[in-house]
Amino acid sequence: MARRPIQLDLRPRTWGGKRPGAGRKPSGRKVGVPHQCRPLHHARHPLHVTLRARQGLPSLRTDATFPALQKGLAQASRSGLRILQFSIQNDHVHLIVEAVDRHALSRGLQGLAIRIAKRLNRVLGRHGRVWADRYHARALRTPREMRNALVYVLQNWRKHVPGARGVDWRSSGIYFDGWRVPIRTVTTCRPVVLPRTWLAAVGWRRLGLLHPDESPAPPRRRP
DSSP: OOOOOOOOOOOOOOSSSOOTTOSOOOOSSSOOSOOOOOOOOOTTSOEEEEEEBOTTOOOTTSTTTHHHHHHHHHTOOOTTEEEEEEEEOSSEEEEEEEESSHHHHHHHHHHHHHHHHHHHHHHHTOOSOOBSSOOEEEEOOSHHHHHHHHHHHHTTHHHHSTTOOSOOTTBGGGGOOOBSSOOOOOOSSOSSOOOOSHHHHTGGGGGOOBOTTOOOOOOOOOO
């Protein structure tokens, strides 16, 4: 006699698939740069780049740490990436760069971040990550955006150092030739290179040279 089939209960699946709250949780002080496809880059547009250090590291502006970053920056202008300006704050680095394309930008900044991390770890006698997240890059498309970015980068210490005046010696301001008033500058062993784009070389100057007493305004977000 044939056995009668038994109907089994269909229980809802409790594993796999999309679930609320699933996935890797953000770490650090705040959510970092989203892991999204970066926009196309046009070589005629310089960029304002920010790198943020992890919590717990000494200040990047000390006599021990600053030279490690400066040497790393001096070696970064190659393979289609050019470092035009920089400023180093306690826990982050601002750059203005040029790049021939998105690949050169990405590879160049990744190499820079690795190079600086190795130098810092060697100086500090430590191992492990140095940067909190990926770099953040913002294209500068107009002379006004370019000038504002120069003030923001070169004078960024005025946001963080109470009573700061003049030119920050932990920046490329001492090599910069766009000051409105005479500044004691350094012309040898430059860790930065001269710009090639019209915006970075000529365009912003039509709006007026920079004054060392200018303070950076918060960067404006595009709609």
